[in-house]
Amino acid sequence: MDFVQGLDSSKLVLGGVALSFLISLFSSPPYNLPIFLFGTYVQEQSEATQSLQTFAGLLGISAIFDVIWMMRNDQSGFIKFLTVILTLLKIPTFFAFLLVMRQRGTQFGGLRAGEGATVWSMPGGFTSSGREGYQNVDDESFNHQPRPTPKTTAPNNPSTLSPPGAYETV
Template sequence: MDFVQGLDPSKLVLFGTGFSFFLSGFTSPPYNLPIFLFGMYAQENADSAFLSLQTFTGLLAASVFYDVIWMIRHEQGQFITFLTILLLLLKIPTFLAFGLAARQRGAQFGGLGIRGNDISGPTVWAMPGGFSSTAGYQNVDDEIPPQPALRPAAPPSGPQAPVQAAAPGAYQSM
């Protein structure tokens, strides 16, 4: 882990951006340059756009698998294949450096709720209607306080006239 802490994420993403820009002139994966450009944005605005840093880290990890699939499906020269593999290998320390930077800012990866050594994580679900919250809700054992009447009750009305059945298809008014 000491090796990863010694890496500079800004230099890694800058080199990855330049390298993928150079490779974009040849037959290479077209998504590498946009991902690294997004990484430059995420690295520059890491304090205000924390979600961007986390998103870039996930995109970088996913692009490693797409690089392997892309190289299997597309033929290219040996030199360009070598450079594409070098870019693929550059993604590993970049991913580790950005993953560590995101984790130091409190990132949660995979939606598992694992933050550092906290295996329990946050509550995954809550009762509908806010029953898991105590604010504004009453416990089952509490007594119901008497509610003041907002308006006086209406006096009972007199006897009602019997309702006559209307002919089928006729309108009836009440």
């Protein structure tokens, strides 16, 4: 992990843009240049955490697509070498952007926006913060005393009672 901390993500992205621009003149995967251009935009935005996650995901998936593309298409020797170099460049760039996401306070999963803040909350006001119209169980005004049960009087004549399970008419 120390190796990744020493990497400069902006230089890696610019190197990816230059290399993908160079090989875009020949038979190469057409998605590399737009992905790296998107990475230069995301690198400059400090609040764009979801765009950062999108770029890291696209970069990881496109490395797999590069391998599939190279197996299915023929390239000349030098262009194939540059495509392999670009694919290998995606690996440290991916990890460098994961580190940038961690430094900006987000994770790759996207379920947490920061410390303690979650994307969803429990319905019905069962959270500690409460919601309008609901009363929290841990609220001080909550009555902990059980309600008294109403007293009913038993009928005087046991013969008027229905046997258990029988239907009654109202």
